[in-house]
Amino acid sequence: MAEALAAPVEFGPEKMTLSTELLKALTAGDVVRLEQLMSGEGRPQADGHVAINVVNGGVASPPRAGASCLLGVTCNGNTALHLAASRGHAKLSELLCEKAPSLVATRNRGLDTPLHCAAKAGHREVVACLLSAMRSGGEETVAALRARNCLGATALYEAVRYRHAGLVDLLMTEAPELSSFTTEDGFSPLYLAASIDSLEMVKAIVRPALDGTPSPASYSGPEGRTALHAATVATREIAQEMTREILKWEPQGPAWLTKVDSSGRTPLHLAIMFELLDVIDLLLDDPTSDKLARTSDYRGLFPIHTAAMVGSTRIIDKLVEKCPDYYEMVDDQGRNFLHCAVEHNQETVVRHICQNYTSALLNAMDFDGNTPFHLAVKYRFPRIVTILLQTVIVETGITNKDGHTARDLALRGLVPGRLYYPMDPLWIVHHFLHWSGASVAADPPVLVDNVVPTDSEEETSNEDFYDTKGGTIGSVLIATVAFAAAFTVPGGFIADDRPSAGTAILAKRFAFRVFVVSDTMAFVCSVVATSFLIFGGTREIPRNRRLMYSSMAPGWVSMGAVSMITAFAFGFDLVLGKANRGLIVFVYLACLFTVACSSSVWVATDLVGLVMAVQRRTGWRGLFNIHRRPWNLMHSPVAMYLHWPLLLLLIAATFVVAIALNIALPNY
Secondary structure: OHHHHHOOOOOOOOOOEOOHHHHHHHHHOOHHHHHHHHHOOOOOOHHHOOOOEOOOOOEOOOOOOOOHHHHOEOOOOOOHHHHHHHOOOHHHHHHHHHHOHHHHHOOOOOOOOHHHHHHHHOOHHHHHHHHHHHHHOOHHHHHHHOOOOOOOOOHHHHHHHOOOHHHHHHHHHHOHHHHHOOOOOOOOHHHHHHHOOOHHHHHHHHOOOOOOOOOOOOOEOHHHOEHHHHHHOOOHHHHHHHHHHHHOOOOHHHHHHHOOOOOOOOHHHHHHHOOOHHHHHHHHOOOOHHHHHOOOOOOOOOHHHHHHHHOOHHHHHHHHHHOOOHHHOOOOOOOOHHHHHHHOOOHHHHHHHHHHOOHHHHOOOOOOOOOHHHHHHHOOOHHHHHHHHHOOOOOOOOOOOOOOOHHHHHHHHOOOOOOOOOOOHHHHHHHHHHHOOOOOOOOOOOOOOOOOOOHHHHHHHHHHOOOOHHHHHHHHHHHHHHHHHHHOOOOOEOOOOOOOOOOEOOOOOHHHHHHHHHHHHHHHHHHHHHHHHHHHOOOOOOHHHHHHHHHHHHHHHHHHHHHHHHHHHHHHHHHHOHHHHHHHHHHHHHHHHHHHHHHHHHHOOOHHHHHHHHHHHHOHHHHOOOOOOOOOHHHOHHHHHHHHHHHHHHHHHHHHHHHHHHHHOOOO
16 A cells, blocks of 8 residues: 555646746745736636546546636746745745645656655745645645655655755654655665764654654665664764664664675674774674674675774674684685785784684684685785794694695795895795795795706796896996096085195085995995896896896895985085085985885884794794704895895984084084
8 A cells, every 4th residue: 555655646737838927926935926816817717727637546626716827837847836835935835735735736847746846945834834735635635745756755755865854853743654665776764864974864764753653764775775784884973873763763773783785794794894883882782782793794704704804903802702602703715804804914903813812713724725824925915924923823834725835825926037026025925934934835836947048948038037227227327426426525625735635625524424435335336236237137147146136136226225315415414514504404304204215115024023933933043044054144034134224224323413413513
């Protein structure tokens, strides 16, 4: 019966244009002029008769005497009542309802009734007038109250859409049944109110009637979601209050806690995705929260998996309290929430789990036999690999279903003959595993060989090497600038007719000494880098040597660039002189910031964590890579990664000293 009442009902007068004078009176809301126009017309003629067609066969009563002038429409199908209602003319609307009651049920080309127009515009008095006329009319006008326009929306839905909370309150008092109708896309007024963060309208829709009857509102939304789904992801300030209002709605509200959308997600899943802790506490305080915390979506992901993906340790701890068997919760791929945290690169969660949870979780395998450590290596997350290596109970020698350990995965990711720069994540992970003594189960691939390839082999293998032209150009440019700066020193030289002729005038200044040292380092480092790059691109040199030279070159180019920045800063200090001390400090700070930015990429590898991981796994001998091969220091963690931060720290300390001297002892 409700569907029949909600079905579109065809109302509307025959196409007869409203007169210009009438349009002016309706637009201006001139009741006196409208009455004059109506009284001057007399009874309607036969050709002015209006037929009101209703789907269920009902026929509206004809207009009263003097009202035939109101039976026309605009080009958009709006009647006189549509125009008066949309403009908020309450007295005019009341007069029209009295003179032509059938207009209450008419529709325009968009299937809007006058009630729709008044609801969109937010005119409360007009809506109250129209509701009274509809209730006092026949069956066809009552059906018009429930009518839906071309968008499938009732008047209540339009009031919610346009955020007229007062009208929603009035409509829920006079016609609460409108809240049970949805659009063709499945949007209910309650879902729309929750999705646009209107707490006031949500309260009005779920409020029981004066006689205590529960609200008949529909809770449905698109893709199977309910109004509770929308409330849990509302604006953080009102999400908790809106969720509480819906849960207080008896008997429907509490039943929505375990309702799932088309993806199988409950409101708790969505609240966790948006990290709304207050809403999560409210949901977990419900008596049915144990079932809620154990409800997985259609991919098998439990709420604790979602919490791990978003990186919230507080939510994880709350869910663990509800689910003591958390380590048994796996998705359709056999992954526990630590697997998910690793896959989404959530370092904080991984560290929290390593510090507070059992080895049953840390070494668990998914359906492919991969442990979280396998996944960290597979996805090349150096910091997570370091965190797991620091946790001694994490087993590094477990094999997956293909018989591969984590180190096997790292080795198989390396392309034979390809140049890997020191900060390449795969290259870093490979070295981490090597230094920590991780085992290899399968035969590793051959990365390099000592055989000089033939011309045909060389042509096919050239694509395995990165182009070194860019690095060569950069290193040569640094060497050229450093060479030129050495013979055009700032401050100039002592004249020939003076003692110590030909020497630098500012040679005894601290800034000059630092300038000379940094310029020398820039020149030497860039020349060494250029030599390595040239050797790395020479075909006659064995491929393993070429790979070694090419891999060493980027570090030397980087040190040359940083040294050139240092030389620039101190050279500028000598040029600006005592009169520009503030400007000199600015130059130092800008160059110090540049050096700090270049060091951030090294800090990103978590060098402290690397040292701790290697020390815990292999002892202090592992830091110098002598736990297997004595005197293999060149490929140790200290040689490959720690020298660079120490150099940057030394340069930064030099900048700080220079700033202090420039302020305290400007002549030093």
